[in-house]
Amino acid sequence: MARQTVRYEPDYAGLGRVMRSRAMRAMLEIRTLRGKAFAESIAPRDTGDYARSFRVESSARGESRWADRAEARLINFSDHATLVEWANGDRVLGRTVDVIERGR
């Protein structure tokens, strides 16, 4: 069998364009919105403020070492979001990571 040589030259600039593309950002937004729906479904409800306070933000570039790629963020802006996540032990955002990773 004849030998064949494969030569691979990574196109870092092209990869960067993909990572910062509109399509990449849109995919991240879709996944994060699915995460938002899941987080809302498992959010503890007392006054309802926490469950109503999820928001998805995105940008063409992230921050610091993630500045080379698009980013989407799931945020809870309730005043007691930190307490719900850590002190109550609900870990709503932590448990939501699976949904965002799987994309479904």
Added chain:
Amino acid sequence: MPILAGFPDVRRVVAGALAGLGTVVGETGLDLQSQLAGGGTVIRVRRIGGADDRVTDQARIDVDVYAVDLSAAEAAAESARQALISGPSATGHGVLDRADTEVGPHEVPSPDPGAYRVVSATYRISVRRR
């Protein structure tokens, strides 16, 4: 169709890897403050997610360290991180193949900061069947 054996309980595997660093629990109880008295450390291991690829169970695990002051909690949390990521390690409950730090040790709000402080970290832990 043969049914595969169950995965080892990853919380117990992690607890085994952290034995010697403090009292390892699945849930903190009413006796938390008595366990911390005299400079003790309590480590809570909790699974918050992760899935398997049929061969390896890749769990997302929180390791929360409780101590009466922040420096003690931080030191124990760092020791726990090194104990996990230095693996693989064999425990009585199974082998911890690999640990990757997803979120390193950081202080989280304590329900009673005057009595104890809490430092938490999140890891991706890989375990296989025996």
